[in-house]
Amino acid sequence: MRVRAVLGSVFASAAILAIGWQFGSATAASLQGADAGPASTPTPGPSSTPGSSSTPGSSSTPGSSPIPAPGTSSAPSPSPSAPQSGTFTGAVESTRYGNVQVQITVANGAITDVKALQLTDDGGRSVQISNRAAPILRSEVLKAQSAHVSSVSGATYTTDGYLSSLQSALDKAGL
């Protein structure tokens, strides 16, 4: 093995790995920003995330900023006192394995159904995990009547996205 071949291989490989690393870090950072966004905004007022998420610059990620769900602006509950009825659509949550969005049906202030509109679907394995986790999460949520349920093991990303979207739907319903 000649020196030139060795050095060429080392430098080319290092450069390629560095580029891959760079892309990976950028993706991870943007996803973290998106995750932190809607999950921690129970306050209806300002649309930007308050200081609760400590990641600086999370609001500066343009591509993956939380997309307001249809009807967000018109749906906010005027008075949280009266028990609500109807269907409420949660925000779209971006995760590493795809977007998650749920819709809840509320009757007299009780959650009667949770429907997953979108689930993590980044490849067949991801779809399989989603399909396993969704029914478990649904029954847990219906039992607990809140987003405070334990994570489904092996489906962390799906759970996180599911519960975040659920929380935003609950906020809209004033629950």
Add this chain to the structure above:
Amino acid sequence: MVGVTGNAMSTARHPSSGGAHDRAHDYRRRLRRSDMLVTLFWASLAAAVAMFLAYGGTARFTSLGDSVTNIGIIAGLVGTDLILVMIVLAARIPFIDSTIGHDRAIAVHRALGKPALYLLLAHAVLLVTGYGISSGYNPVAEIGPLLAIPDMPLAFVGLGLLIIVVVTSLVAVRRKFSYEGWHLVHLLSYIAVLVAVPHQLSVGGIFAGGSVERAYWITLYVLAFGSIGTFRFAEPLLSSIRHRLRVRSVDQIAPGVVSITLSGRRLRSLHSAGGQFFVWRFWTGRTWWHSHPISLSSVPTDDTARITVRDLGNGSNAISRVPVGTRVWLEGPYGVFTDAGRTAPKLAVMVAGIGITPVRAFLEDSNIRPGEATILLRASSQDETYLWDEVLTLAKSKGATVYIMVGKRSTGPRGWMPASDAERGVTLRSIFPDLDDSDLYICGPTAWLDLVEAEARADGLPEHQLHMERFDW
């Protein structure tokens, strides 16, 4: 027409008569190309890992299950990259073959086989384990859900086929097969590699639709299978149709050895250099289904070519009995046992047995000055002195010195020469006093050649002055 092709031939051939300067230039160019290939190889492995990093990098090593899964994914990416490199190496791409030689390309191909299989086995085991840890099943119980993912059953089929291919290629196992049987099994590897593609694109997210990674990965497959399709199938077919080769005569030149003269057209446009070989297919009922690498035993004219072959196996045996007029297909020319590989001012040639055939053509084709070349002819008995008369005539006309060694091999330290010579104290250096300034061309049976090579290396002959053609067939 003849004149034109004749010209093309002489320009295509390396200017061996141009002397040391051109030789050094050619050698440096081959080195550059070889270094570039090595760099490309490692870069492709790095790219496989980089694609994983770009997909999420270290952020994904958050739990034990994920970590095991991720290492499994990396193993799969690197293993598959190795498989694609193996296909490229076996494709007989002219650029690669003229740079490092087909035999070295195949040696690397062989060397990569086991690492590739181990990585892909690790890929399967690690993913089943990692998925199992994540979902709380034991690895065996995880296989069921895994098979339920679309495209996964095919991937398991691919892995199974790959195991069969590699196991049948292990030296110990391969000996139990005929070449043709082994080769037929080996063709399964194409299927094994292709059926694994769908799961790569669909199960994980790395090669998501529309991504650069997906485009790159598919490009690698297209390049690998494209080069196989081009250089192993399309080009030989077109070349066979174009040159219309038929057997003109079959002459027995020694017990079990025949020279086959072929007639065709525009054979000079094949640009074969003396010492190269072609892979031949003889279209008779008993021989059409297997092909044979056989060297030209003389420089072809525009409408005739000659090969010389010894009965080594059933296939060769059948070849020696093909009738006149048989249609012949060819694939080639292959091999770097040519004048173009020279790097030193003098020439030392060692030949044993049927290895004489490429050397005969090599000597005819090379421009050697009187006194430049020394040739050693080796045979274990007078019956095996094939084509020696022709080589002696050529050597005389080119002013080359010839030594001959006939007799059973020594059981002592110098096993490549007869016992009587070994006892007299003959060595590589006593035959070739100018060895350090010589290119050493060795051609013969593997066992004999290995012994010569070992002595040449022990004498400190640098790699680039060693040129070998092993006759395994």
